Amino acid sequence: MGGDLIGQSTAVRLDAATGALLIPHTAPGQLRLTLFSLCWSMFGLSLLASLVVITLLWGRLARHKVGAAAAVPTLWIVLGPLGQSITAANNVGAQAHLAVPAPFSTAFQALELVYGLPVWGFAMMWAALAIAITVRTARQHLPFSPTWWSFTFPVGTVVTGTSGLAVHSDDTFFTVAAVLFFLGLVTAWATVAVRTAHGVLTGQLLR
Numbered sequence: 001m002g003g004d005l006i007g008q009s010t011a012v013r014l015d016a017a018t019g020a021l022l023i024p025h026t027a028p029g030q031l032r033l034t035l036f037s038l039c040w041s042m043f044g045l046s047l048l049a050s051l052v053v054i055t056l057l058w059g060r061l062a063r064h065k066v067g068a069a070a071a072v073p074t075l076w077i078v079l080g081p082l083g084q085s086i087t088a089a090n091n092v093g094a095q096a097h098l099a100v101p102a103p104f105s106t107a108f109q110a111l112e113l114v115y116g117l118p119v120w121g122f123a124m125m126w127a128a129l130a131i132a133i134t135v136r137t138a139r140q141h142l143p144f145s146p147t148w149w150s151f152t153f154p155v156g157t158v159v160t161g162t163s164g165l166a167v168h169s170d171d172t173f174f175t176v177a178a179v180l181f182f183l184g185l186v187t188a189w190a191t192v193a194v195r196t197a198h199g200v201l202t203g204q205l206l207r
Helices: 002-025 030-063 069-094 104-140 146-151 153-169 172-202
Strands: none
Touching: 002 030, 002 069, 030 069, 069 104, 069 146, 069 153, 104 153, 146 153, 146 172, 153 172
C-alpha cells in the first residue's frame, strides 16, 4: 500500500511539474494565475501525502526486518516523490515571474533552492540506504521480478531534480551529479529491460 500511495503522490507532483511547462503558453491574466496556483497546490498535496507515507516506511525499517527479497527494489520508490518534488519546485518556480508580481515571484523562485537542496540531501541519504540494502540482499539472493522496474522511474526523477538544481544554482557539482545519475539510469533501464524480455521469452514472468 505504501508503494501505491507514493506512486499516486508522485503522479500528482508530475502534474505540477508538467503543468508548469504550460504556463508560458497560457493567456496572461487570470487563467495563467489559476494554472500557476493549481500547480503549487498539487505540489503541496503530494508533498504532505509523501511525508506521511515516508515516515511510516522509515518507522517500519527501523523496527522490523526489510522483508521479502523480491520486495527490496520497492525501497527505491521513495526516491520518486523526493526527486519529482525538486523537479516540480524548479519548474514551477522558474515560471513564477510570468504569473505573479515581485516580491512573490522572487520568493517562489527562491524555493527552487531553499526547498530543493535539503530535500536532495535527504534523497541522497535514502539512496545510500536503498543501495546498501539492495547490495546486501543481492549477495544473498535477489530474484528478478517486475519490482526491478523500481530501479528506473524513481532514479529518473532524481535525474530531473538534480538537473534543475544544476541549472538554477549554476553549481558544477550538481551538473556532474546529474550526469552520473543519468548514466546510472540508462544502465538500470538497459538491465531491467533485458531481464524483462528474457523473462517473457522464457515464460518465467508469465507463470
